[in-house]
Amino acid sequence: KAGVTQTPRYLIKTRGQQVTLSCSPISGHRSVSWYQQTPGQGLQFLFEYFSETQRNKGNFPGRFSGRQFSNSRSEMNVSTLELGDSALYLCASSLSGTIYNEQFFGPGTRLTVL
Amino acid sequence: DQQVKQNSPSLSVQEGRISILNCDYTNSMFDYFLWYKKYPAEGPTFLISISSIKDKNEDGRFTVFLNKSAKHLSLHIVPSQPGDSAVYFCAATNQAGTALIFGKGTTLSVSS
Numbered sequence: 001k002a003g004v005t006q007t008p009r010y011l012i013k014t015r016g017q018q019v020t021l022s023c024s025p026i027s028g029h030r031s032v033s034w035y036q037q038t039p040g041q042g043l044q045f046l047f048e049y050f051s052e053t054q055r056n057k058g059n060f061p062g063r064f065s066g067r068q069f070s071n072s073r074s075e076m077n078v079s080t081l082e083l084g085d086s087a088l089y090l091c092a093s094s095l096s097g098t099i100y101n102e103q104f105f106g107p108g109t110r111l112t113v114l
Numbered sequence: 115d116q117q118v119k120q121n122s123p124s125l126s127v128q129e130g131r132i133s134i135l136n137c138d139y140t141n142s143m144f145d146y147f148l149w150y151k152k153y154p155a156e157g158p159t160f161l162i163s164i165s166s167i168k169d170k171n172e173d174g175r176f177t178v179f180l181n182k183s184a185k186h187l188s189l190h191i192v193p194s195q196p197g198d199s200a201v202y203f204c205a206a207t208n209q210a211g212t213a214l215i216f217g218k219g220t221t222l223s224v225s226s
Contacts, residue, residue, distance in 0.1 A: 042218030056213050090157050105157030
């Protein structure tokens, strides 16, 4: 069974640009969550999608958005990039999205904003 | 404000000894706790979990203890092995059960 895949693995952007990250969940998983990992803040929850609907959202500005497609693949978009957005962005998939179903993480996309 | 706190950024242990990683939380509504392990260049992987109705859960060399009154949990690894060297994250569910609230992690180094 293929794991969670994230593309691209590495990305370099400049301030003010926008970026789109992609996540393909494990086959059959309907929930996708996104997290931001930085050295100072650790892992922080961004949002969670289930069956194309955003069910839960963390405390991030509106520049961070996402969506989920009918095949459960998800994209995350960050507009008007700031230096502080440099981070490892992780997505995780699970069968139904409740924490009682284990979340499986992808390897992450390393975003560097110059 | 950090709702899940791992106050020790790093821990060094000798092979064969016990590793104890600690975690504190502030939200008394959390009812499910998990530990994840993360190697460099990989995503976190689930290690062990515990429900608030229990005070202990074991899985092989890994045991998690929960003290609800103190809002404290700990992960014990016995015996520690060099392959256990990684970043360990403590996490708790939000009330909806659809998101993980993570601590900042503790880097464990096990020397042979």
